[in-house]
Amino acid sequence: MTAGSTQSTPQPWLQPDTQRRVICVARAHNNALLAEIRSAGWEVVVAKTAAGAEAATKKSGVAAGLIDFDGFTPRDFPTLKACLSQTAIGWVAIAAESQSASKAVRELIRNYCFDYITLPLPPGWISHTLGHARGMAALDYVDTAADIPLTDDSAMVGSCEAMQQLFSTIRKVANTNASVFISGQSGTGKELTALAIHRCSPRRKAPFVAINCGAIPHHLMQSELFGYERGAFTGADARRIGRIESANGGTLFLDEIGDMPPEAQAGLLRFLQEGKIERLGGNESIPVDIRIISATHVDLEAAICAGRFRADLFHRLCVLRVDEPPLSARGKDIEVLAHYVLQKYKTDSTHKIHGFTPSAIDAMHNYHWPGNVRELINRVRHALVMAEGRLLTPRDLDLESQRVGETATLDRIREQAERRAIETALLRHDYRLGETATALGISRVTLYRMMKTYGMRVATGATVDDTDTELDGETSI
Ligand SMILES: Nc1ncnc2c1ncn2[C@@H]1O[C@H](COP(=O)(O)OP(=O)(O)O)[C@@H](O)[C@H]1O
Ligand SMILES: [Mg+2]
Incomplete structure (x- = not known):
């Protein structure tokens, strides 16, 4: 990956069972839920206060987190935010459907949690969701922990x-x-x-x-x-x-x-x-x-x-x-470099940014990059400051209006337009599939199928894949 180093990096997401410690944060714990998590083989660490949560997140080996914001006050939020922004932990939020979460809580969930669940859940679901969150956090971790030394300004990234x-x-x-x-x-x-x-x-x-x-x-x-x-x-x-x-x-x-x-x-x-x-x-x-x-x-x-x-x-x-x-001649490296720059400068953003939307990746591949790597660095840094969502979009990168390359086929152009429309509608409707489908004038099943085709996420954490067939049990926000 870099000029000086050729050794391969360990890939934590390929060893899913090595870390099964989860921190559960709630003012009042749901004992049945804790018992279910334990019986699925997780080691549970419990915290009832924001300070307790902060101390527990510092323990090594915590890979996933479950948080119920009910009962926490705005005074707790800065400490909870510090816990939620720990990159090595994949967080899932619990919220009661009847209760409308405050704007601050919604923001914490949107910016820091991989998923959002309402209770009760079908049997086995909670462990699956925590595993997913842990996996997503591990992917993030891999980006930062790849053999590219982020602190070394002379690292040369490239594998094409x-x-x-x-x-x-x-x-x-x-x-x-x-x-x-x-x-x-x-x-x-x-x-x-x-x-x-x-x-x-x-x-x-x-x-x-x-x-x-x-x-x-x-x-x-x-x-x-x-x-x-x-x-x-x-x-x-x-x-x-x-x-x-x-x-x-x-x-x-x-x-x-x-x-x-x-x-x-x-x-x-x-x-x-x-x-x-x-x-x-x-x-x-x-x-x-x-x-x-x-x-x-x-x-x-x-x-x-x-x-x-x-x-x-x-x-x-x-x-x-x-x-x-x-x-423009480095193919997949454009994406690799963009992630590298994102990891390097992500603290410039006021909230946690997880990556790029598929259409942002497309836009980067279609753009001709007259200013090359220097321009890519500038665009990603600009996007980190401007972005409002958890994924950087073509608009954040200021690549929205860039022309598709001469060789793009009509199919490709149609696909990109569809992707963009779905992404925008999902964002507008807070990832509620039913509402998004209605707004787009298609059925939920069609929307789900298209998202699956384009590898898009149901909620901001979970990717649509073959295991997600239970449409009614969706866990999206
Ligand atoms: N392969 C690469 N990996 C990481 N950063 C790169 C890479 N190539 C260029 N850069 C960064 O892009 C910017 C421009 O590189 P520079 O060497 O000054 O380009 P040039 O001298 O060709 O104008 C610098 O910030 C540099 O660190
Ligand atoms: Mg130069």
Whole structure:
């Protein structure tokens, strides 16, 4: 999944019976229900107060939670919210149908619980529901616990063919000392690739110095690269080491090399031929041992033809070439990256976000991503802040109006429109299937069948699958 790591991750959702501890939170417990949960093989931890619940959720191994909000007051809600937002626990709420829950309770249920049940339940149902909630929480857990270090900003996510090839190229070129030229559109990860090459190379303990040639005024480029001696020019009141010298022993990354002015190109070429630099205003030749990686998003060959870039310098810089694939060519990785970004920045959201709606995933796959990974990060972060539901929608991602790709068939367009209409209606009718079906002008059975076809969820937690055939016993909100 990442450039440096290839080992497989344990998959907790494939070991469903290892964790069967459930916390039951209620002011007044229903003993018959507790007995049923116990008899289904769950170890039950009981809490009667918000503080007790908080203490119990901190115990290790709690995989599922059942909460009855009846009797809790708004003063308890912040503590209960802290319990409900524990990512490792899958929560299910109990609510009496007759009683209309307060807005705050409805919000807690909608944002943090995988399911919502009303009592009495058919035999065996409660254990099944808790198991489902635990499974959904484990899926969430897997997203965060995958072998992608969320705290490492240099992690490179990708498992598609193009990225596997890129990782393999990175490992190969890292072992040599030859100059590497990285080409690719903006935001594809060129700088990340340069850093990965450095980190995989024998130079990893020495500095990695990056310089953006497009961001440095032309008249300062030479002194930035080579440094200067005191008195070299007006204002040079102390000696300054240049970037080349400061990267000694390590790697120098020249980003946007196409923007390098002609005099600096000549100076860099001289350095590449001789392996020595002279600080401006100095006459000492200083040997420097660096590995050069350069990158550009412009067509450097065209710049050479137009006389803006030296062909001899390009040949020195481009001994090995790495092509960064555009995001639109990374298939399933778009989804993987989107989940990665969601996990990384989910605390930016005021409530718990579990993922993307199927139509959001579709929209991301159909979009052409001119800004590549950088744009995807921005869109998901924006969506996390703006979203009101538990799943990010195309609207949250601002991809609602994006045009479907040229190759989309009418069937695909129809399918997407159907999905979107169903999702919107479900959201509008709080996932009540009967009302949603009426609003859409179809029968409940048809709605259920379509949701099943599109892999959509009954409530926000449970997926429609072959086991959910009991329409009247639905557990949706
Ligand atoms: N494969 C990837 N996995 C995770 N983050 C990525 C990946 N590729 C790019 N990024 C992130 O996208 C942003 C743009 O990457 P960057 O290397 O600056 O692109 P470029 O230099 O090509 O414009 C950065 O925040 C980077 O961390
Ligand atoms: Mg860059």
